[in-house]
Amino acid sequence: MTPRPPIVLDSDPGIDDALALQYLLGTGRWDLKAYTSVGGNLPAEQTYLNARALTRAFGIDADVPVHRGAGRPLTRLPYTAATAFHGPAGLGNETLPDSTAARLPESSAQALLRLSRQYEGELTVCATGPLTNVAIALLEDPGFAHRVRKFVFMGGAAQVPGNITPVAEFNIWADPDAAEVVLSSGIPFTMVDLDASHHWLVRPADLAVLEAAGPGTALAARLLRAYMDAYQRHGGDDACPLHDPLAVGACADESYLTTAEGAVIVESTSELTRGKTVFVPSAASRVFYADSPTLTARMALTGRVALGPGPRDFTKDFVATLPRWPGVG
Numbered sequence: 001m002t003p004r005p006p007i008v009l010d011s012d013p014g015i016d017d018a019l020a021l022q023y024l025l026g027t028g029r030w031d032l033k034a035y036t037s038v039g040g041n042l043p044a045e046q047t048y049l050n051a052r053a054l055t056r057a058f059g060i061d062a063d064v065p066v067h068r069g070a071g072r073p074l075t076r077l078p079y080t081a082a083t084a085f086h087g088p089a090g091l092g093n094e095t096l097p098d099s100t101a102a103r104l105p106e107s108s109a110q111a112l113l114r115l116s117r118q119y120e121g122e123l124t125v126c127a128t129g130p131l132t133n134v135a136i137a138l139l140e141d142p143g144f145a146h147r148v149r150k151f152v153f154m155g156g157a158a159q160v161p162g163n164i165t166p167v168a169e170f171n172i173w174a175d176p177d178a179a180e181v182v183l184s185s186g187i188p189f190t191m192v193d194l195d196a197s198h199h200w201l202v203r204p205a206d207l208a209v210l211e212a213a214g215p216g217t218a219l220a221a222r223l224l225r226a227y228m229d230a231y232q233r234h235g236g237d238d239a240c241p242l243h244d245p246l247a248v249g250a251c252a253d254e255s256y257l258t259t260a261e262g263a264v265i266v267e268s269t270s271e272l273t274r275g276k277t278v279f280v281p282s283a284a285s286r287v288f289y290a291d292s293p294t295l296t297a298r299m300a301l302t303g304r305v306a307l308g309p310g311p312r313d314f315t316k317d318f319v320a321t322l323p324r325w326p327g328v329g
């Protein structure tokens with residue numbers, strides 16, 4: 001049997017982060033080497049506790065180590081108000097028991113660096129929260145960018161409005177300096193942004209399927225209902241986007257996305273534009289920023305950027321995959 005490729009999931013659970021973990025496990029495609037938490041939706045200590053609890057909820061706490069992320073963004077103050085979408089402790093209305101696994105002294109960034117060396121050329125890193133841990137790993141050892149086989153992150157808005165401000169998506173906005181460190185590192189990236197994630201939604205009919213699928217998806221169904229209610233309270237439809245699960249899906253199959261090659265430069269010089277991801281298509285005329293040697297050089301560091309949904313139905317695959325890895329009831 002072909003060994004499953006190694007992956008690290010770096011997350012700020014968070015409701016859709018939790019769903020991304022169960023989806024990753026349900027695909028059966030990956031050897032999850034570590035679950036590294038990062039501050040974002042909630043402060044780092046809370047997302048660490050949530051990550052520990054989720055490994056217990058999905059029965060992997062004896063096998064998958066959880067690491068604690070950086071205590072704050074690189075330069076900005078931690079953000080604490082995502083509770084409006086993710087609930088008071090970040091997992092809807094759930095109070096999940098802590099894992100019994102020992103707390104590990106190795107930080108998320110240290111674990112990322114260690115695993116990039118141990119699985120050089122093989123490791124996929126999927127980030128579904130702010131990029132603080134990945135940036136710290138790169139600042140400590142720029143070679144991380146070239147040891148990772150693939151880096152997929154949920155974040156950014158290439159050609160659509162933002163969600164935390166009119167121009168910025170939350171994960172990038174929360175730590176824009178970290179995002180610029182990562183996107184200017186030369187790491188082979190795929191940006192799973194709002195341009196794509198806002199097209200892959202869970203609607204009531206999808207939720208009904210998960211509610212009827214038995215106790216193994218009961219937790220996911222409750223989390224989704226809480227997320228959908230939050231989106232409705234904030235003026236959305238009776239639906240919620242699968243931001244983070246889509247990033248996990250794209251690690252294995254980018255046909256859920258329509259992508260273009262290009263550079264992504266993070267603007268953070270003003271509170272008005274903080275975290276704006278400026279997408280510069282590789283096919284663009286070279287007159288863009290021609291008067292700026294710095295920006296012209298920056299435009300040479302490219303990756304794949306989602307500009308919309310792809311031909312493969314991610315919502316359909318997500319709903320079919322989740323029951324394959326039952327969580328607690």
Ligand code: RIB
Pocket residue numbers: 012014015016017040041128129130154163169170171243244
């Ligand atoms: O903008 C969506 C992202 O922000 C998702 O990762 C969600 O979990 C929140 O962190």
Ligand code: CA
Pocket residue numbers: 011012013014016017040041128129244
């Ligand atoms: Ca997240």
